[in-house]
Amino acid sequence: MAVTMFTKVTANQNGYWSGSGRHRHYHVERRFTAEGEVEAERIRLKPERFTLIVALDGNAMIDVPAYLVREPDFKDVLLIPVVPSYRFELERDSLEVSKDMEFAHARMEVKERGIRGRLYATVQKCRGARLELRTRKPDAVEKIAETRESAEFSREFLGEKLLMVSHGKAADPRHFTRPFGRRVLIEGHGEYPVRLTLDVPLGRDVHDETVLRVEPSGEIPEGRPRVEVVV
Known part of the structure; x- marks a missing residue:
């Protein structure tokens, strides 16, 4: 099995609206706090703090442990393991x-x-x-x-392990509702x-x-x- 290079991060995404009418725009702020480099064949799932909040109007706050892929063919792919532990x-x-x-x-x-x-x-x-x-x-x-x-x-709250595959530079935090099948999302710690x-x-x-x-x-x-x- 091939070894892959990752950067372990805490990924924070905030989505919010500004303006009104025709000038209303949705903004996404993304921040990744690096915790170290990882070289491994697979990601080990372990309980870590996570929070997934998306309001009905689309305002969102995503704060999750994640792994940024560093391999050239998959650069900036974001792997987000969510392990429910409460x-x-x-x-x-x-x-x-x-x-x-x-x-x-x-x-x-x-x-x-x-x-x-x-x-x-x-x-x-x-x-x-x-x-x-x-x-x-x-x-x-x-x-x-x-x-x-x-x-x-x-x-x-969520009772099964979940691995979400996203993109570090392009993900829309409103779309984190999709794996849960809900319009409003309140999950995590x-x-x-x-x-x-x-x-x-x-x-x-x-x-x-x-x-x-x-x-x-x-x-x-x-x-x-x-x-x-x-x-």
Whole structure:
């Protein structure tokens, strides 16, 4: 098997819009922090911190371990191994909101790959209650549950190893949603607000919020990685 030269890097890509109307443009900032040169026949997959966030409007923040290929025929090809490894912690396991005589309550617990629980609502004039997983920068929002009465919910993070093949100088961070089949992408390690909202018509919605902390645990899932091309 041929030996290949790589540069091990932390790859950071930020995508954002500027301007408005006909003058609205999408910008991508790319930064690679080199960690050392690697000469090997294959890349060894190991748990490392990664974050993949793409909001509905396309604003994105990608922060992943990666390997830049240095061979002339494949120069600047970027190999991104994502190995899911998590330890979850909820700042609070209960959220409550109310307005007048209407209210909603969410109870949560951590599980192996995320959180689960039940959302309760007692409403008449209000439209209902919803529970969302959010990010602060960029401002991404993923609905976990919504109800006017009662609903169970479960939100799991990536559970399989993934090898993404991209290009260091041309990748569009919005396209990182494709391997996951989602329009909004919130995956990886970090601190994520979990917000309960009572939807109040013709008035200000009522919120309660906690934080889900996701850290690497060191455990590696079994099986071969799924390979996806991101360009």
